[in-house]
Amino acid sequence: xxxxxxxxxxxxxxxxxxxxxxxxxxxxxxxxxxxxxxxxxxxxxxxxxxxxxxxxxxxxxxxxxxxxxxxxxxxxxxxxxxxxxxxxxxxxxxxxxxxxxxxxxxxxxxxxxxxxxxxxxxxxxxxxxxxxxxxxxxxxxxxxxxxxxxxxxxxxxxxxxxxxxxxxxxxxxxxxxxxxxxxxxxxxxxxxxxxxxxxxxxxxxxxxxxxxxxxxxxxxxxxxxxxxxxxxxxxxxxxxxxxxxxxxxxxxxxxxxxxxxxxxxxxxxxxxxxxxxxxxxxxxxxxxxxxxxxxxxxxxxxxxxxxxxxxxxxxxxxxxxxxxxxxxxxxxxxxxxxxxxxxxxxxxxxxxxxxxxxxxxxxxxxxxxxxxxxxxxxxxxxxxxxxxxxxxxxxxxxxxxxxxxxxxxxxxxxxxxxxxxxxxxxxxxxxxxxxxxxxxxxxxxxxxxxxxxxxxxxxxxxxxxxxxxxxxxxxxxxxxxxxxxxxxxxxxxxxxxxxxxxxxxxxxxxxxxxxxxxxxxxxxxxxxxxxxxxxxxxxxxxxxxxxxxxxxxxxxxxxxxxxxxxxxxxxxxxxxxxxxxxxxxxxxxxxxxxxxxxxxxxxxxxxxxxxxxxxxxxxxxxxxxxxxxxxxxxxxxxxxxxxxxxxxxxxxxxxxxxxxxxxxxxxxx
Amino acid sequence: xxxxxxxxxxxxxxxxxxxxxxxxxxxxxxxxxxxxxxxxxxxxxxxxxxxxxxxxxxxxxxxxxxxxxxxxxxxxxxxxxxxxxxxxxxxxxxxxxxxxxxxxxxxxxxxxxxxxxxxxxxxxxxxxxxxxxxxxxxxxxxxxxxxxxxxxxxxxxxxxxxxxxxxxxxxxxxxxxxxxxxxxxxxxxxxxxxxxxxxxxxxxxxxxxxxxxxxx
Numbered sequence: 001x002x003x004x005x006x007x008x009x010x011x012x013x014x015x016x017x018x019x020x021x022x023x024x025x026x027x028x029x030x031x032x033x034x035x036x037x038x039x040x041x042x043x044x045x046x047x048x049x050x051x052x053x054x055x056x057x058x059x060x061x062x063x064x065x066x067x068x069x070x071x072x073x074x075x076x077x078x079x080x081x082x083x084x085x086x087x088x089x090x091x092x093x094x095x096x097x098x099x100x101x102x103x104x105x106x107x108x109x110x111x112x113x114x115x116x117x118x119x120x121x122x123x124x125x126x127x128x129x130x131x132x133x134x135x136x137x138x139x140x141x142x143x144x145x146x147x148x149x150x151x152x153x154x155x156x157x158x159x160x161x162x163x164x165x166x167x168x169x170x171x172x173x174x175x176x177x178x179x180x181x182x183x184x185x186x187x188x189x190x191x192x193x194x195x196x197x198x199x200x201x202x203x204x205x206x207x208x209x210x211x212x213x214x215x216x217x218x219x220x221x222x223x224x225x226x227x228x229x230x231x232x233x234x235x236x237x238x239x240x241x242x243x244x245x246x247x248x249x250x251x252x253x254x255x256x257x258x259x260x261x262x263x264x265x266x267x268x269x270x271x272x273x274x275x276x277x278x279x280x281x282x283x284x285x286x287x288x289x290x291x292x293x294x295x296x297x298x299x300x301x302x303x304x305x306x307x308x309x310x311x312x313x314x315x316x317x318x319x320x321x322x323x324x325x326x327x328x329x330x331x332x333x334x335x336x337x338x339x340x341x342x343x344x345x346x347x348x349x350x351x352x353x354x355x356x357x358x359x360x361x362x363x364x365x366x367x368x369x370x371x372x373x374x375x376x377x378x379x380x381x382x383x384x385x386x387x388x389x390x391x392x393x394x395x396x397x398x399x400x401x402x403x404x405x406x407x408x409x410x411x412x413x414x415x416x417x418x419x420x421x422x423x424x425x426x427x428x429x430x431x432x433x434x435x436x437x438x439x440x441x442x443x444x445x446x447x448x449x450x451x452x453x454x455x456x457x458x459x460x461x462x463x464x465x466x467x468x469x470x471x472x473x474x475x476x477x478x479x480x481x482x483x484x485x486x487x488x489x490x491x492x493x494x495x496x497x498x499x500x501x502x503x504x505x506x507x508x509x510x511x512x513x514x515x516x517x518x519x520x521x522x523x524x525x526x527x528x529x530x531x532x533x534x535x536x537x538x539x540x541x542x543x544x545x546x547x548x549x550x551x552x553x554x555x556x557x558x559x560x561x562x563x564x565x566x567x568x569x570x571x572x573x574x575x576x577x578x579x580x581x582x583x584x585x586x587x588x589x590x591x592x593x594x595x596x597x598x599x600x601x602x603x604x605x606x607x608x609x610x611x612x613x614x615x616x617x618x619x620x621x622x623x624x625x626x627x628x629x630x631x632x633x634x635x636x637x638x639x640x641x642x643x644x645x646x647x648x649x650x651x652x653x654x655x656x657x658x659x660x661x662x663x664x665x666x667x668x669x
Numbered sequence: 670x671x672x673x674x675x676x677x678x679x680x681x682x683x684x685x686x687x688x689x690x691x692x693x694x695x696x697x698x699x700x701x702x703x704x705x706x707x708x709x710x711x712x713x714x715x716x717x718x719x720x721x722x723x724x725x726x727x728x729x730x731x732x733x734x735x736x737x738x739x740x741x742x743x744x745x746x747x748x749x750x751x752x753x754x755x756x757x758x759x760x761x762x763x764x765x766x767x768x769x770x771x772x773x774x775x776x777x778x779x780x781x782x783x784x785x786x787x788x789x790x791x792x793x794x795x796x797x798x799x800x801x802x803x804x805x806x807x808x809x810x811x812x813x814x815x816x817x818x819x820x821x822x823x824x825x826x827x828x829x830x831x832x833x834x835x836x837x838x839x840x841x842x843x844x845x846x847x848x849x850x851x852x853x854x855x856x857x858x859x860x861x862x863x864x865x866x867x868x869x870x871x872x873x874x875x876x877x878x879x880x881x882x883x884x885x
Contacts, residue, residue, distance in 0.1 A: 536754045540730040549758040
């Protein structure tokens with residue numbers, strides 16, 4: 001009891017020092033995040049500091065704060081059947097890098113990480129200031145009490161605190177009483193302040209509840225502004241790299257006479273593609289695919305055995321290939337657009353500095369100065385006798401501009417607030433401006449898009465034609481070997497019956513029965529064939545009911561949910577129908593699923609069908625397999641097929657086909 | 670027996686008319702489009718309608734829709750639906766009102782004239798006639814429905830034939846059982862499917878419906 005009161009002021013001081021230390025450490029820590037490799041270690045340090053705060057809250061004020069970190073195993077990269085590890089479309093030989101990226105993403109996606117940072121940078125100082133109340137009261141009380149006694153006054157005067165001594169004109173007993181009261185209040189308030197600090201820490205370092213702050217969306221707005229700021233700053237960094245490369249290209253051009261441009265432009269393409277992806281992820285808008293021309297193959301050798309590239313003949317294939325490189329790169333308009341972007345990007349990206357500086361300076365004025373002024377300016381004033389106005393650099397202003405002296409110091413708080421808010425407000429538009437400029441130059445130009453479209457269409461058309469002719473061959477074979485042959489047999493039987501009718505009615509009857517059976521079999525075959533070409537329910541009722549009929553015939557329970565305001569075009573519906581059929585077959589045959597859900601909807605000009613099963617997962621679309629065939633079939637409609645099937649399930653198959661819906665029932669005759 | 674026939678293929682329509690009239694039925698109307706069918710059904714109120722699923726003008730499920738509409742206006746109007754293909758989805762829609770007088774057969778079944786006319790009579794009498802192909806598809810599926818899982822294999826066989834619409838006598842003949850044994854089985858089936866004793870014919874329809882819904 002007595003011990004806790006006695007120790008409380010010291011503990012308060014310790015908490016304040018920890019807050020200052022954490023704040024001071026946050027700057028180098030933030031800098032260290034920039035070096036990507038150290039990122040998890042930095043987070044580890046931050047978590048340690050937050051953990052120390054939690055531990056102190058428990059030990060000193062009895063307030064238990066449960067760590068709010070995301071539980072469960074850190075995700076591990078899946079190993080593909082070919083032995084490689086995949087991450088974000090890249091293949092890695094070992095699991096090391098993908099595991100690192102996944103861990104990094106896992107850590108930074110944890111909302112507790114952001115709260116830890118917030119605590120370290122913003123909130124611990126505020127809490128520390130509260131905690132300091134008790135020691136401050138005690139210190140002030142001691143000073144006041146000391147000033148009443150003769151030796152105390154002398155010590156104060158010697159320490160340069162003559163102001164304080166001179167100020168003490170009120171009666172000594174009143175000063176003494178005030179001093180003692182301050183000391184007593186400080187001591188008594190100590191544990192309460194520790195508890196207050198603990199609760200404050202629990203609000204930010206414990207499991208987050210939905211506070212008014214979160215529900216109001218202000219926090220989200222601030223965070224978005226902050227994120228936009230560092231995103232813009234990162235894009236600025238990349239732009240500067242691009243500019244450096246541009247300068248290098250200029251230098252190389254001077255030295256090598258043009259060839260350097262091709263090499264550098266080619267080498268920098270992966271970085272620019274990365275930049276494109278970042279711009280789309282951060283700035284939004286249409287995806288920016290890689291705009292470069294495909295490299296053409298080396299032409300076949302002419303009659304003289306030499307290879308012709310442009311107006312030059314080459315003796316070897318390698319030589320022709322190497323020579324083809326320069327026309328390929330330099331003839332691609334995208335190369336020149338890249339260079340134009342590299343030359344101009346930093347000019348636009350420099351705007352990123354504006355919200356960054358505004359937010360930084362605003363924060364400085366709002367918190368840092370106001371909070372820590374007592375820690376440095378008071379000792380400074382006590383020692384030197386010069387009382388510095390802490391607010392920004394008013395002191396410097398007043399040196400050159402004495403009129404500025406009349407501006408009170410506290411204005412830095414509203415000014416800081418205004419600057420910070422302005423920075424947050426500007427962050428989004430600045431980011432969009434930077435990505436917009438990039439889009440202007442880096443997105444594929446109209447002709448590049450058309451070229452790619454033509455290439456894509458030529459390829460899918462070739463595939464469609466192949467698939468179509470294979471399908472026709474299959475139908476022809478089935479008809480030829482099945483229904484057609486059976487109908488011939490029926491005709492034969494009927495001919496024989498005609499002859500037998502009078503001579504041997506019994507045999508004729510047997511033959512007639514056979515003929516009937518054969519014609520029934522022919523019909524059954526035709527039925528199956530029709531079902532394989534265009535299922536009758538699909539023709540009669542459209543996609544949703546056709547899938548429902550499919551679900552009824554499936555070997556396992558299938559729940560169908562369809563939201564379609566009309567019918568997709570018949571070929572699209574057929575492709576979607578067969579995709580669902582394939583997925584249901586797979587779920588029943590390979591995935592050992594217990595239930596399957598099918599969801600069909602049409603949003604934003606896309607027909608989206610999702611088939612989910614609760615099976616064991618691990619499905620891989622192999623070459624020549626059913627899924628591969630479906631993918632090719634969907635490509636004809638610019639559709640996509642995505643398969644997500646981790647080991648252990650569940651398997652989710654999503655297909656998307658751009659199409660418009662027609663009115664619910666139209667004539668198909 | 671007065672029959673309304675709807676079939677868009679001329680040859681098949683004439684063949685069916687001849688077949689039905691050879692078996693003492695009167696075809697009061699033979700139509701070829703959905704709207705005509707609806708008009709004929711409401712005007713003639715036949716003893717049974719023989720309807721092709723796919724009819725002009727849309728050539729989708731016009732016939733089925735017309736038959737369902739007519740049944741909503743004339744509850745219990747017996748309808749035998751013919752189709753080139755049979756789908757559980759349609760079978761369910763037809764049976765959904767639970768009043769019986771429903772048949773759903775593949776067109777091939779007209780090859781066996783006696784069985785086909787038998788089915789027409791059963792439907793006209795308020796019974797059911799489900800195509801064996803619909804029943805066979807249900808039988809392929811693993812048991813998902815709890816009440817159906819309670820049936821013994823023999824009872825399932827009986828229910829299967831009952832779903833096709835056969836009488837107890839016909840079932841007994843097929844399974845080599847006495848009619849009373851079939852009666853016992855059906856009673857036990859009704860008990861296990863929680864069907865209260867009431868009008869016997871309708872219970873048969875409800876049992877078939879339970880059977881079909883067992884697939885859901």
